[in-house]
Amino acid sequence: xxxxxxxxxxxxxxxxxxxxxxxxxxxxxxxxxxxxxxxxxxxxxxxxxxxxxxxxxxxxxxxxxxxxxxxxxxxxxxxxxxxxxxxxxxxxxxxxxxxxxxxxxxxxxxxxxxxxxxxxxxxxxxxxxxxxxxxxxxxxxxxxxxxxxxxxxxxxxxxxxxxxxxxxxxxxxxxxxxxxxxxxxxxxxxxxxxxxxxxxxxxxxxxxxxxxxxxxxxxxxxxxxxxxxxxxxxxxxxxxxxxxxxxxxxxxxxxxxxxxxxxxxxxxxxxxxxxxxxxxxxxxxxxxxxxxxxxxxxxxxxxxxxxxxxxxxxxxxxxxxxxxxxxxxxxxxxxxxxxxxxxxxxxxxxxxxxxxxxxxxxxxxxxxxxxxxxxxxxxxxxxxxxxxxxxxx
Amino acid sequence: xxxxxxxxxxxxxxxxxxxxxxxxxxxxxxxxxxxxxxxxxxxxxxxxxxxxxxxxxxxxxxxxxxxxxxxxxxxxxxxxxxxxxxxxxxxxxxxxxxxxxxxxxxxxxxxxxxxxxxxxxxxxxxxxxxxxxxxxxxxxxxxxxxxxxxxxxxxxxxxxxxxxxxxxxxxxxxxxxxxxxxxxxxxxxxxxxxxxxxxxxxxxxxxxxxxxxxxxxxxxxxxxxxxxxxxxxxxxxxxxxxxxxxxxxxxxxxxxxxxxxxxxxxxxxxxxxxxxxxxxxxxxxxxxxxxxxxxxxxxxxxxxxxxxx
Numbered sequence: 007x008x009x010x011x012x013x014x015x016x017x018x019x020x021x022x023x024x025x026x027x028x029x030x031x032x033x034x035x036x037x038x039x040x041x042x043x044x045x046x047x048x049x050x051x052x053x054x055x056x057x058x059x060x061x062x063x064x065x066x067x068x069x070x071x072x073x074x075x076x077x078x079x080x081x082x083x084x085x086x087x088x089x090x091x092x093x094x095x096x097x098x099x100x101x102x103x104x105x106x107x108x109x110x111x112x113x114x115x116x117x118x119x120x121x122x123x124x125x126x127x128x129x130x131x132x133x134x135x136x137x138x139x140x141x142x143x144x145x146x147x148x149x150x151x152x153x154x155x156x157x158x159x160x161x162x163x164x165x166x167x168x169x170x171x172x173x174x175x176x177x178x179x180x181x182x183x184x185x186x187x188x189x190x191x192x193x194x195x196x197x198x199x200x201x202x203x204x205x206x207x208x209x210x211x212x213x214x215x216x217x218x219x220x221x222x223x224x225x226x227x228x229x230x231x232x233x234x235x236x237x238x239x240x241x242x243x244x245x246x247x248x249x250x251x252x253x254x255x256x257x258x259x260x261x262x263x264x265x266x267x268x269x270x271x272x273x274x275x276x277x278x279x280x281x282x283x284x285x286x287x288x289x290x291x292x293x294x295x296x297x298x299x300x301x302x303x304x305x306x307x308x309x310x311x312x313x314x315x316x317x318x319x320x321x322x323x324x325x326x327x328x329x330x331x332x333x334x335x336x337x338x339x340x341x342x343x344x345x346x347x348x349x350x351x352x353x354x355x356x357x358x359x360x361x362x363x364x365x366x367x368x369x370x371x372x373x374x375x376x377x378x379x380x381x382x383x384x385x386x387x388x389x390x391x392x393x394x395x396x397x398x399x
Numbered sequence: 400x401x402x403x404x405x406x407x408x409x410x411x412x413x414x415x416x417x418x419x420x421x422x423x424x425x426x427x428x429x430x431x432x433x434x435x436x437x438x439x440x441x442x443x444x445x446x447x448x449x450x451x452x453x454x455x456x457x458x459x460x461x462x463x464x465x466x467x468x469x470x471x472x473x474x475x476x477x478x479x480x481x482x483x484x485x486x487x488x489x490x491x492x493x494x495x496x497x498x499x500x501x502x503x504x505x506x507x508x509x510x511x512x513x514x515x516x517x518x519x520x521x522x523x524x525x526x527x528x529x530x531x532x533x534x535x536x537x538x539x540x541x542x543x544x545x546x547x548x549x550x551x552x553x554x555x556x557x558x559x560x561x562x563x564x565x566x567x568x569x570x571x572x573x574x575x576x577x578x579x580x581x582x583x584x585x586x587x588x589x590x591x592x593x594x595x596x597x598x599x600x601x602x603x604x605x606x607x608x609x610x611x612x613x614x615x616x617x618x619x620x621x622x623x624x625x626x627x628x629x630x631x632x633x634x635x636x637x638x639x640x641x642x643x644x645x646x647x648x649x650x651x652x653x654x655x656x657x658x659x660x661x662x663x664x665x666x667x668x669x670x671x672x673x674x675x676x677x678x679x680x681x682x683x684x685x686x687x688x689x690x691x692x693x694x695x696x697x698x699x700x701x702x703x704x705x706x707x708x
Contacts, residue, residue: 018631020532058527061633167678194678198637200627203412204672204680211405224633227534231628256534256629258463 007046007323009034009309010053010075010084010105012096014063017056018197018224022250022298023088026110027052028291029299030085032283033306035290043310044317051081055092061198062224065169068092069099076103082328083107083309085302089222090114090170094126097134101127106329108135108309110302113246113270114173115140118349132350135332137301137308137341138270139355141170144245145177145220147357147383148268152216153185154384156241156266160188160214164205164229166197166221166247174245175220182218190214197225206236216241223247227256234261246270249360250296254371262376265362272341273358273379274300280340294374297358304339311337357383404550409673410666415557415626417665418564422619423642424649424657425571426492426612432588432652433608434504439515440495442639443522444613448488448620449630450526453537455483461538468540476540481563484621485614492613493606501602519635526632534631537624560622567618568658571611575654580607588652641668644688650701659699 011030013023034048042048053071057064068087075081076099084100084107087093093112100107117126117134127133152158161182165175175192183189190212193205202225209217217240219229226248233242234257243266254262274280275297283303287295312331313323321327337344345353360377368375423445430438459476460466468476499518503511544555575581587594587604595601623638624630645664649656664684671683691698 016527017532018534018633056532058524061532061631193676196637196678196681198633199680200623200634200637201412201416201668202677204409204669205677207405207408207412208673223534227629228627252533256536256631258536258628261628
């Protein structure tokens, strides 16, 4: 029995991808140490969707990896991807192979949106599950946080041209406008470019209260660094692409100081329930986990639990049965009981807000110590109403 | 006349970019002038040099932005970093020539050019596999000093970058125009066969061109690191492509052309981003390149100019 893993373990997000991978492996290792799952030892097929030419995740490579997983009959479920651009490329292929995948990090809502079902799950059934919520909440909730807590009146929005970056920036922008925050402009960055001073100089001349960046680390590091240089006092925020060791390492202090970032999951690292996990992780891998290490661990727990239920039910452990079992999950994980709606989205939709505050007593690239948890970002009331409508339907 | 301060700021940004592109473009032009070879390894000689520069500064105990030096210590640290980086880059360039290109010197066709692409990939992957893929925080020992000029901000590091670039370009110009070796380079560029018959050691000239070009890439790489405070295995691509465009725009083979082309591309990039949107910068740069090549196939200073080296 094999679990496929697809993460950009080379490229600009390698460090964070590694922490996600380790989270997943820890769960399977623990299960194997206890004699495996329903008599099966868990093996992995670890594939890398980062390429040298892209310098970060590469959707074309992700598609190739998805085909590899589908064509390997021992693969009954998969974990990944980290990046939504890869998710969009993988989902149609996995759908046709009826291979369920659980993403611990990719948050673009389109992939699981029933509106795009024909595109991302042509075979019909949901196969793209998440142990994080989506940017349909991450972006707007941060816009609410801007309006209510940070009292931001005007904002400029940047994205990194990737599927995730554009999506979260769009969602943020829409809600920010709804909340009466003045939108001074929107620009798209080429992540391979080194120089963003031109656009940042333009932004400075408009004098906005805040800058919101949707995107991942490759462009993010440069945005954080150069924006600090040009506008040291502006409020800067991003999504989960701005939450991670790559930002701390690449941008460094003082440039990273004060940056707000969200994650599409509850904050669990400081939670006493997660303490045994954190200790085991540090012992095994010699570094601190991130919250998405936990969501990856949870994703593996969901798969293991699904396999167990299939086997206990006397059914054959194959992709179709494991998929159905994942769909029906009520699995106890570190973030609580995980269950999915009919599209594969997690039913818990918490978004957490963090701010980078330098803590000299700990390594400066330790996510756990340098990102201070500020609280959960409030959901838009309209969103809540829409969800309750959906669940009612 | 009062210039819009934002526009002035963009010009300052553009000049800094341009100074870097110009130094990098000179490497393309020097090698092309002598061998009529487009050296794509130059992209990643630049990238590798930025790591050498970073390690040189770290060797002095500098890391991140935490240590700021002043006065003699700053001049010493920067001088040390520039000398180490330029020497190492130059040696790397010469090694590439000796190992990968010299055996192909007399092979007709595109073999040598394809080889430079191969070497480029090797350098790229060596850094990717040994150093890793994340962005590295580049040490910057320069104090933050800002001047207000007509509403725009001019920083000490920008002035330093311009000064260093100017110094190197003037130095190169004097070398090519005033020294025996420079004269031999110009002769080889005009007609390698005739130069050989006149007793010029062409191999030595080729090595000189690779050394100088790569050393300038080393200087550009250090400037890049000090300006942006980061480096990564991927920086060679965009910067190299822009600089190559600059060399072609100015007229590849022409030293003046490379300098002017570099500054122009830097200004176009920042002003294009200012008046349109940043995502259009590449479209503007490459459209302009196409136009120049259609109407002036040899570039702005190509062939006809006397400064060709």
